[in-house]
Amino acid sequence: MTSIREAIARMLSSPPPPAAGVYTAAAETQEGRPYRLHLRLEEDGNGILILDAATVLHLNPTAAEYAYHFLLGHNPEETAADITRRYRISRQQALADYARFQERIHTLLETPDLAPDLYLETAGEETFTALSAPLRLDCALTYRLPEGVPAEYAPQRRVERELSTAEWEAILDKAWKVGIPHVVFTGGEPTLREDLPALIARAEANGQVTGLCSLGLRLGETAYRRTLLETGLDHLLFLLRPNDPASWEALEAILPEDLFTTVHLTLTPENAPQAESHLRRLAELGANALSLSAADPALYPALAPLQDLSADLGLELKWGLPVPYGEANPVALEESAAGEPRPPSCACLYLEPDGDALPVQGLNRVLGNFLRDDWEAIWQRAAAR
Numbered sequence: 001m002t003s004i005r006e007a008i009a010r011m012l013s014s015p016p017p018p019a020a021g022v023y024t025a026a027a028e029t030q031e032g033r034p035y036r037l038h039l040r041l042e043e044d045g046n047g048i049l050i051l052d053a054a055t056v057l058h059l060n061p062t063a064a065e066y067a068y069h070f071l072l073g074h075n076p077e078e079t080a081a082d083i084t085r086r087y088r089i090s091r092q093q094a095l096a097d098y099a100r101f102q103e104r105i106h107t108l109l110e111t112p113d114l115a116p117d118l119y120l121e122t123a124g125e126e127t128f129t130a131l132s133a134p135l136r137l138d139c140a141l142t143y144r145l146p147e148g149v150p151a152e153y154a155p156q157r158r159v160e161r162e163l164s165t166a167e168w169e170a171i172l173d174k175a176w177k178v179g180i181p182h183v184v185f186t187g188g189e190p191t192l193r194e195d196l197p198a199l200i201a202r203a204e205a206n207g208q209v210t211g212l213c214s215l216g217l218r219l220g221e222t223a224y225r226r227t228l229l230e231t232g233l234d235h236l237l238f239l240l241r242p243n244d245p246a247s248w249e250a251l252e253a254i255l256p257e258d259l260f261t262t263v264h265l266t267l268t269p270e271n272a273p274q275a276e277s278h279l280r281r282l283a284e285l286g287a288n289a290l291s292l293s294a295a296d297p298a299l300y301p302a303l304a305p306l307q308d309l310s311a312d313l314g315l316e317l318k319w320g321l322p323v324p325y326g327e328a329n330p331v332a333l334e335e336s337a338a339g340e341p342r343p344p345s346c347a348c349l350y351l352e353p354d355g356d357a358l359p360v361q362g363l364n365r366v367l368g369n370f371l372r373d374d375w376e377a378i379w380q381r382a383a384a385r
Contacts, residue, residue, distance in 0.1 A: 035052045039067050048181055139184065165198060186213035191217075197227050197228060238250075267306075269299070351370050
């Protein structure tokens, strides 16, 4: 027979937190649209929630626990009871917080053109210090470039071969198995690979968020653009060549689509004098976001005023996305407002066309081959950096 003391102790004790791992669910929005959710819980309680294989939502421990209950279909009273006992807040507060969380998720699921990464109840990537796997895998499918594109857009002598379609599919499956939710196809020019739609479709079938880093000229073709969208492409990093009219024409064809598009502009001595007018044109065309870098350190001082202008124009600044390789900036890092390079983060991992893993694009320290080598060994080397 349970004593009164034991009963009181059980009531006051906190239930164990949700176990680390991956949880999935499929349901319908309040408007009847089907959706998929994937939740990855870390050992430290933080989590990521993948919304409909289109957006990665980063969660602190409290929000991650709400997401856990949401996926498992627990009713509000059951959820509030667990939250109240663990975080010592009132039942009314827990119920209200859970209702707001549910409303936020349903709103995001109904919102078009969502960014590929969003943060909920956190200060940003800096809060994630003990990841079990990177948040993003940047896959350079090829280092080939279209005719007429300068060679500095890709390293020319880094690899001896490109992986086959089957090998890249195996990499995508392995990435999903170890918990990597977000894949960006880059290069070189990834649209030169005829299997790009098939690879996007494979990642979509897994449940991964898919992005593309491209000069975008092929996306100016209606049939090809529709193929990529229908196979599951979620966002685009468009590498603008502002002095090329064909680049602007392709961008104008892309921006009306339901596709979150970040435009990347690399400042050069040739385009820097017109950079302000380029940003104003991007805002008029309806670009979702802007990524900036400079090909020459002498141009770093010009970045801060352009960042201020982008804010005035409503162009969200995005950092940390794959950008073109450049000899004057070999690590291919974005610059902060202070003009200092941002350090590489283990939130992402970069794969070359032969499957070799690097800490970040342009930083030529091979951690192992993602296709052949043990994942734990690769990740331990990455984390040690």
